[in-house]
Amino acid sequence: MTGGGVTDRTVSRTGARVERLPLARFTTLGVGGEAEVWSVASxxxxxxxxxxxxxxxGGGSNLVIADEGVPERVIRLAGPLAERDLxxxxxxxxADEIVTGWVGGGVPLPGLIRQLQKLGLSNLEGTVGIPAQVGGAVWMNAGTRYGEMFDGLHTIEIATPQGTVQVTPADLAWGYRDSGIPRNHVVTRVRLKLRRSTPEDVLAKMDFADQARKGQPKMKTPGCAFKNPGGVSAGRLIDEAGLKGTRIGNALIAPEHANFIVNLGGATxxxxxxxxxxxxxxxAVPLELEYELWPTQGQP
Incomplete structure (x- = not known):
């Protein structure tokens, strides 16, 4: 690597672009050290x-990457794996329901949701505002109280170390913020199952879901830190513990919503x-992280 932020670049034997890059630039929190990044398009x-x-x-939300980076290759989906056919x-x-063509795992979710709204296609408007890519959103079954990714999935294509398979939601033990897809598998493409509606009705549902997010912080953040335990709001529990506004270094428990940690600028x-x-x-209540931590806790 040379100075000034310029990175070494090479091309793999199959044509993938390989670069050593700071991972902070790919995350919504804006922290994370370097790794070897592979941009794959096939x-x-x-x-x-x-x-x-x-x-x-993927989109780098719900993710906290160590300051020293990670030793493994980091894969990002590009090219045809980031294209959509609706x-x-x-x-x-x-007459009432459609199944789309393939949508790549590298497609940004916010843009996809906006396009579905314009087409008057419903089922995924509850995921409005989630800054993820489709593959990552499916892998963790991202969502809000108004809907989640598995509300609109027909088929999921998954690359495994043994090869590529296609499954349906019925084949997976999915649930709250969990797809049941193993950690070392890659969601490459999906086909969506959507209900025919109108652009106006879909927009109204998106606006309703988005209103509930108005109290969330606008600064750099990975999203919600902890899952809601047993249906109880994790944010309320953290707030009741008197922790809103607590700061360590340049990271802050957001005053707007206690289940969010924000980067004030230069946080680690x-x-x-x-x-x-x-x-x-x-x-007092045990809390389960919603964040993905790199390296994973308990692993190198």
């Missing part, structure tokens, strides 16, 4: 990238981990 490139230990990086499949669609992953430890130590 099944062959993805298979090559998966030959060595790897991680998959044409209804005539053999699977009906260590700052964020310290705040998570404070929350766990002060809230």
């Amino acid at each position: 099944a062959a490139q993805l298979a090559e990238a998966m030959e060595q230990p790897y991680r998959v990086l 044409t209804p499949d005539p053999g699977l669609s009906s 992953a260590a700052d964020v981990h310290a705040l998570l430890d404070v929350i766990r130590g002060r809230v």
Whole structure:
């Protein structure tokens, strides 16, 4: 690597672009050290990238990456794996419901939701405002109280270390913020199952869901830190523990919503981990992280 932020670049034997990059630039929190980043645009490139230990990086939300980065390859989906075909499949669609063509795992979710609204297609408007890519959103079954990714899935294509498979939601043990897809598998494409509606009705539902997010912070953040335990608001528990506004380094428990940690500018992953430890130590109810941590806790 040379100075001034310029990175070494090379091309793999199958044509994947390989660069050593700071991962902070790919996350909504804006923290994270360097790694070898593979931009893959085909099944062959993805298979090559998966030959060595790897991680998959989508939109970078719900993710806290260590300040020293990670030793594994980091895979990002590009090219055809980041394209969408929303044409209804005539053999699977009906008067009330459509099944689309393939939507790549690298497609940004916000843009997809806006396009579905303009087409008057419903089922995924509850995910409005989630800054993810489709593959990552499916992998963690991202959503809000008004809907989640599995509300609108027909088929999921998954690259595994043994090859590519296609499954349906019925094949997976999915649930709240969990798809049941193993960590080392990659969601490459999906086909959506959507209800025919009107642009106006879909927009109204999106606006309703978005209104509930108005109290969330607008600064750099990974999203909600903890899952709601047993239907109880994690944010309320953290607030009741008197932790809103707690700051360590340049990371802050947001005054607007206690289940969000924000980057005030120049925060480190260590700052964020310290705040998570404070929350766990002060809230009596055991809290399960919604964040994905790199490296994974308990692993190198």
